Every structure is written in structure tokens, then in C-alpha cells.
Amino acid sequence: MTGTIGRRTLLTSAVLGTSATLVGATAMGSLAPETAFAARAQLPEPGQPDPNFAEGRVVSRDGSVVMASGSDGRLHRIQLTGGTSVWKLRPTTVDQVLVGDGLYARGVLMPGGLLAAESVWVNIVNLKVHITAIGKNVLYLDHNGQKVVGHVVPGTSAAVYNGTAAISDLSMLKVGKHAQVIGAWRPDTNEVDLATIYAAA
Amino acid sequence: MLGQLAAVQPLVIGLLLAWSSYGKLHGPHVAAKARRTALSDLVGDRYAAPAYRAVGGIELAIAIALLLPPLWLVEALAAVALAAGFVGYVIYARVVVPESSCGCMGSAATPVRWRGIARAGVLLAAALAALTADIGWWSVQPMSIALVVVEAMVFVGLSAELDRYWLMPLRRLRVRLTHPLAGTASYEVPLAATQQQLLRSTAYQSVNPFLRSDIRDHWDEGDWRFVSYTAAYGERPATAVFAVPRLRYEPDEVRVAIVDESSGETLYRPATPLALVD
Amino acid sequence: MAGVNGEVSWFCCGNSWGPCGSAGTGACGTCHSGKFQHAWPNTSDACYSITRPDRCGVTAMSRRTCGFRHSTTNLCNGARVVTSIADCGPQTDLFCGERACCGGTCASNRIIDLTPAAFSAIASLNAGLIPCSVNVG
Known part of the structure; x- marks a missing residue:
């Protein structure tokens, strides 16, 4: 297999229109987006658990099947495939889902109780915080009275000021202000790597 | 000198208790505040608010007694008992409900940390010193009032809920002078x-x-x-x-x-x- | 109630992992990350006194109690989800005036928080914050 490089080359030329093999463009009319939506699994009743969603701590992993223990005591069996997207601070590969991690997974529940995962978010946290101090490549945060250390990851951490485009410049963050943080929790130290920080400038 | 130190303690404790009681007795959300403290585990949710108010009332009574003449030993004994109660309470809160706020000094909800325990300890020490006072604080030398200021600063330094009035501005100033994250700006598009x-x-x-x-x-x-x-x-x-x-x-x-x-x-x-x- | 446009984010509930280790089951006692639920800023007087959407000029947030259904539509892709109230939130007044746009449609102020199960049905969890329209579900 030509692997990642081959895939990327194929996809690059397809989207830029430099490859010749275009088959279905005109068939688009018969595949209206609404039809695609309707074909999706039915959403659950409000207030009820979604069978096509799983959350919990990874307790074991056997090849591509991950067992996660849900916070409501349920045990989820989650199947990872080549088509599963995995987010762990950034988009990454399925081998990065490790025992001890926390995860949210969305997919399709198969007969037999296996969840075929389409998207998996590993260790993701969404915190509404106060910035209590700023250090060299680190933010000290207060989340409902709980201290959280947030690490700046160069090249990945980004800030969104007043809802404008995300930038890598974090120097407009201010001590004592509110912010919302999307990050990846580190199970070993209970600290967080910062992905996106939403703040007022 | 030691006599002077002992003599100003009723003033320090009195002011502190009066401030603390204000936060427990006054304000629109006293009941909600009370339920966030470890009191709700100690006496149950139903009684958290009355208990919280009762503590405020006791604090206020002791504060008034300490601040006004005459000088009675029983006032100092009551302050020792209350301070000892606080020490026991914050240690209990730390052990039993570590994420709860202690609720001991009024409004802002801050979970019990070492500073809260240290503050209760300092209060107990002050109350014990007050036991030995043989003159009222109103008859100390004017210089001794400086001791009150120093002690008050210690209490402020140990009060996490007051950080926003002095620690935050200091940190903000530091960040304004040299922002530790100034180097994060780059041409990399996240x-x-x-x-x-x-x-x-x-x-x-x-x-x-x-x-x-x-x-x-x-x-x-x-x-x-x-x-x-x-x-x-x-x-x-x-x-x-x-x-x-x-x-x-x-x-x-x-x-x-x-x-x-x-x-x-x-x-x-x-x-x-x-x-x-x- | 006419539809209200605003920003939607997500929150965790039911004790799970990391900073959500002691999140609890919310103001209604039923909240769970895996259920189709949401937090609403006006579930009671006590709740409203914390969230204070009126401070951002948002006055259309009706009083709704536990179990009430709202539908949330992602203005970026049209995806819609119906959920029931399980908690008080978000704290609207902390982010007054914040804006999110999609195409020509913009929405200001945080008006609703969904559980991860519900949010992930209409958007990516790492997108964190998106413009939405909220209606009675």
C-alpha cells in the first residue's frame, strides 16, 4: 500500500481538479442532501440516552475494539476502523486511543451492541474558566473553584478573540478574565493541553 | 510589648468577625451560598442556611463584645471557642468534602485549601493571645496600631476570596510589562x-x-x-x-x-x- | 416563543473523567453526558440570578423548568437536535456581546449548552462554540 502519501496525492489532485476521473458529478441531483440526512439513524427521544453515542474511560483495548466504562456504569464496546476520525488535542490516528483515556464516541450501534465509531474525541474538555495567572507556556485556570493547569502547545494552541478567526498569538489573554477552553486532558497529571481558547480581547 | 500585642488582639478579632458575619447575614443569596459550603454535609441541606446565619449571629455578638468596653475574660474565651470551632470545621471540610467552599469568611466560594486552614490557625492563636490581655485595646499606645495593620495584612494574604483585590492586579501588571506568551505569535496558521x-x-x-x-x-x-x-x-x-x-x-x-x-x-x-x- | 439566535456550546454532566470527575447530575438531578439534554439559563429565580442573560440585552429567554423541550439548530449546517432541560446554564453574562457567524447569519451571546451526546449530533465537539437558533421543541 502506498499509505498516507499516496492517499494524500490522490485526494489533493481530486479536489483541485487535476485528475481526470470524474464520474458522479452529474448524478448529484439524485442524491439530495436531505435524503442523506433522512437515511441516518433516528435520533433518540429528548432526555434519553443516545444509543449511537458512548462516553467513558477506556478500560481495555484489544486490537481495534475499545472497552469504555461509562459514567452511568454502562460498559461500551467501541469498534475503531480506518474511517474513524480521532481527535486527541488535534486530529490523530486510531492507535492514540489508550487505556486510561476518557472519550466521547459517535457512530452507529450494530446488532450485538458494538458501536462502530465514526468520530472519537479523546480526553476532550470544554471548560469555562477564569485565568488566574499566566506563565511561560502555561495558563493557570480556575474552573468552578478547581485549579486547572493548561499547557500551551506551540503550533497547536490557538486563541479566538471576540469570535474572530483563530490565531496562534496568545499574548492578548488577560489575567482575571473569563475564557472558554477546549483542551485535551492528561490522565496522568490531571493537567490540560490547550487546543482553542475563546476570550474577549 | 507582649502586653500591647495581647491587648490589640480583641480589636483584630472583633473587626474580622464583624466582617465575616456581614457576609453570612446580608445579601440576596445567603441561602444558596450556605448550601455550597461543607455545612450542608454537616447539618443537612435543610438546616445549612439557618446554621450559616446562626454562625453569623454568634460572630457578630462576639465581635461587638470584643470591640466595646469593658474588657471581660469571657469574651476572649468565647473567641477561642469559636476559633477552635473554625479550625475543626475547615479540617473537616477539607477531609470530607474537598471541593466544597469553606464559607468561613463570607461571600465568594473558594474550596478549602491550606491557606484557609492557616487562616483559622492564625485566628485561634490571636484568640489565645487575647486571653492574656490585661488592658483594653482602646488604652494601648498608638504605635501598637501598626501591629493591627500587619495582622490584617496576614489575614488578607491568607484569604483566597480577596485575591482579586491585590494578587490579580499584581499578576495583571506583571503580564502587562512582559507577557509570558508574547512569543506565541507566529505565521503558522492553526x-x-x-x-x-x-x-x-x-x-x-x-x-x-x-x-x-x-x-x-x-x-x-x-x-x-x-x-x-x-x-x-x-x-x-x-x-x-x-x-x-x-x-x-x-x-x-x-x-x-x-x-x-x-x-x-x-x-x-x-x-x-x-x-x-x- | 419565537426562535432565539445565539451561541451554543457543550458541557459535561454525570461524573466522568478529568475536570468532569465531579460534575454531578445538574440542577434537575437527571443530567448525563450521554443523554439528549441541555442547560437553560432561566430554570428558576436562583438560576437566572447567576446566568443573567438580561445583562447582555437578551430578554427573550422564557422561564422553563426541568424536562422542557427545546430544539437547537446549527446555523452552519442546518442540523437540528431536540433535547430536554437538565441543568441551569450557561452563564450568559460572562460572555456578553461575543459573536459567531456562518455565511451571512450571525448570532450573539451564549444562550444554551448541550450535552456532548446532543452537541456531537449537530457539530464537532472540538468546534466548541457555534451559532444556533433555539426554538420550543
Whole structure:
């Protein structure tokens, strides 16, 4: 297999229109987006658990099947495939889902109780915080009275000021202000790597 | 000197208890505040608010007794008993409900940390010193009032709920002088910016129902950043790939194709916007 | 109630992992990350006194109690989800004036928080914050 490089080359030329093999463009009319939506699994009743969603701590992993223990005591069996997207601070590969991690997974529940995962978010946290101090490549945060250390990851951490485009410049963050943080929790130290920080400038 | 030190303690404790009682007796959310403290575990949710108010009342009574003449030993004994109660309470709160606020000095909810325990300890020491006072604070030398100021500063330093009045401004000043994150600015475009632009593009909106996963892969080439998703075209497993302008914010220029990777066929690609000429 | 446009984010509930280790089951006692639920800023006087959407000029947030259904539509892709109230939130007044846009449609102020199960049905969890329209579900 030509692997990642081959895939990327194929996809690059397809989207830029430099490859010749275009088959279905005109068939688009018969595949209206609404039809695609309707074909999706039915959403659950409000207030009820979604069978096509799983959350919990990874307790074991056997090849591509991950067992996660849900916070409501349920045990989820989650199947990872080549088509599963995995987010762990950034988009990454399925081998990065490790025992001890926390995860949210969305997919399709198969007969037999296996969840075929389409998207998996590993260790993701969404915190509404106060910035209590700023250090060299680190933010000290207060989340409902709980201290959280947030690490700046160069090249990945980004800030969104007043809802404008995300930038890598974090120097407009201010001590004592509110912010919302999307990050990846580190199970070993209970600290967080910062992905996106939403703040007022 | 020691006599003077002992003599000013009733003043310090009195002022402190009066302030503390104010936060427990006054304000629209006393009941809600009480339920957030460890008191609700100690006496139950129903009695948390009355108990919280009762403690405030006792504090106020002792504060008034300490601040007003005459000097009675029983006032100091009551202060020792209350301070000892606080020490026991914060240690209990720390052990039993570590994420709860202690609620001991009024309004802001701050979980019990070592500073809270130290503060209760200092209060107990002050109350014990007050036991030995043989003159009232109103008859000490004017110089001894400096001791009151120093002690008050110690209490402020140990009160996490007061940090926003002195510690935050100090940290803010430091950050303003030399921002520790000043070096993070770079020409690198974070993936978050690409994702924002992608989500706002008509290309994304037109194929969204076909997408099955979140971002699976991304790579840069020239002026473009490519982002791929798992998709389903009808029943056919496929990949959706987007080309997003890397350095510019032009959501209208985002392009998309849906590709069958096994055959290499492009299943769908909308007409290219006019602005794009290779 | 006419539809209200604003920003939607997500929150965790039911004790799970990391900073959500002691999140609890919310103001209604039923909240769980895996269920189709949401937090609403006006579930009671006590709740409203914390969230204070009126401070941002948002006055259309009706009083709704536990179990009430709202539908949330992602303005970026049209995806819609119906959920029931399980907690008080978000704290609207902390982010007054913040804006999110999609195409020509913009929405200001945080008006609703969904559980991860519900949010992930209409958007990516790492997108964190998106413009939405909220209606009675």
C-alpha cells in the first residue's frame, strides 16, 4: 500500500481538479442532501440516552475494539476502523486511543451492541474558566473553584478573540478574565493541553 | 510589648468577625451560598442556611463584645471557642468534602485549601493571645496600631476570596510589562482557523449531510491546506476532501471533492468558483 | 416563543473523567453526558440570578423548568437536535456581546449548552462554540 502519501496525492489532485476521473458529478441531483440526512439513524427521544453515542474511560483495548466504562456504569464496546476520525488535542490516528483515556464516541450501534465509531474525541474538555495567572507556556485556570493547569502547545494552541478567526498569538489573554477552553486532558497529571481558547480581547 | 500585642488582639478579632458575619447575614443569596459550603454535609441541606446565619449571629455578638468596653475574660474565651470551632470545621471540610467552599469568611466560594486552614490557625492563636490581655485595646499606645495593620495584612494574604483585590492586579501588571506568551505569535496558521473557515464555507454546507466523521487527516501544499473526512455517497463509502486557502480567510474559495479511495474515482465535485484559476 | 439566535456550546454532566470527575447530575438531578439534554439559563429565580442573560440585552429567554423541550439548530449546517432541560446554564453574562457567524447569519451571546451526546449530533465537539437558533421543541 502506498499509505498516507499516496492517499494524500490522490485526494489533493481530486479536489483541485487535476485528475481526470470524474464520474458522479452529474448524478448529484439524485442524491439530495436531505435524503442523506433522512437515511441516518433516528435520533433518540429528548432526555434519553443516545444509543449511537458512548462516553467513558477506556478500560481495555484489544486490537481495534475499545472497552469504555461509562459514567452511568454502562460498559461500551467501541469498534475503531480506518474511517474513524480521532481527535486527541488535534486530529490523530486510531492507535492514540489508550487505556486510561476518557472519550466521547459517535457512530452507529450494530446488532450485538458494538458501536462502530465514526468520530472519537479523546480526553476532550470544554471548560469555562477564569485565568488566574499566566506563565511561560502555561495558563493557570480556575474552573468552578478547581485549579486547572493548561499547557500551551506551540503550533497547536490557538486563541479566538471576540469570535474572530483563530490565531496562534496568545499574548492578548488577560489575567482575571473569563475564557472558554477546549483542551485535551492528561490522565496522568490531571493537567490540560490547550487546543482553542475563546476570550474577549 | 507582649502586653500591647495581647491587648490589640480583641480589636483584630472583633473587626474580622464583624466582617465575616456581614457576609453570612446580608445579601440576596445567603441561602444558596450556605448550601455550597461543607455545612450542608454537616447539618443537612435543610438546616445549612439557618446554621450559616446562626454562625453569623454568634460572630457578630462576639465581635461587638470584643470591640466595646469593658474588657471581660469571657469574651476572649468565647473567641477561642469559636476559633477552635473554625479550625475543626475547615479540617473537616477539607477531609470530607474537598471541593466544597469553606464559607468561613463570607461571600465568594473558594474550596478549602491550606491557606484557609492557616487562616483559622492564625485566628485561634490571636484568640489565645487575647486571653492574656490585661488592658483594653482602646488604652494601648498608638504605635501598637501598626501591629493591627500587619495582622490584617496576614489575614488578607491568607484569604483566597480577596485575591482579586491585590494578587490579580499584581499578576495583571506583571503580564502587562512582559507577557509570558508574547512569543506565541507566529505565521503558522492553526488548524482551528482552517476548521472555522471550512465550517463557514458553502462547500462544507453543500456536502455536510454526506460527512460521517470529524476531521480525519490534514496536510499543507502550497497555498492550500487539505482536510479530509470519512463520507458516504449514497451507500458507497467515500472520502470528502476540502481544499481551504491556508493564509487567507476566503470561505467562498473553499473547494470540495468526494472520492472513492478504493477505485480512485472522484464521485462528486461542484463547479469550481470563478475566482479559482490554476 | 419565537426562535432565539445565539451561541451554543457543550458541557459535561454525570461524573466522568478529568475536570468532569465531579460534575454531578445538574440542577434537575437527571443530567448525563450521554443523554439528549441541555442547560437553560432561566430554570428558576436562583438560576437566572447567576446566568443573567438580561445583562447582555437578551430578554427573550422564557422561564422553563426541568424536562422542557427545546430544539437547537446549527446555523452552519442546518442540523437540528431536540433535547430536554437538565441543568441551569450557561452563564450568559460572562460572555456578553461575543459573536459567531456562518455565511451571512450571525448570532450573539451564549444562550444554551448541550450535552456532548446532543452537541456531537449537530457539530464537532472540538468546534466548541457555534451559532444556533433555539426554538420550543
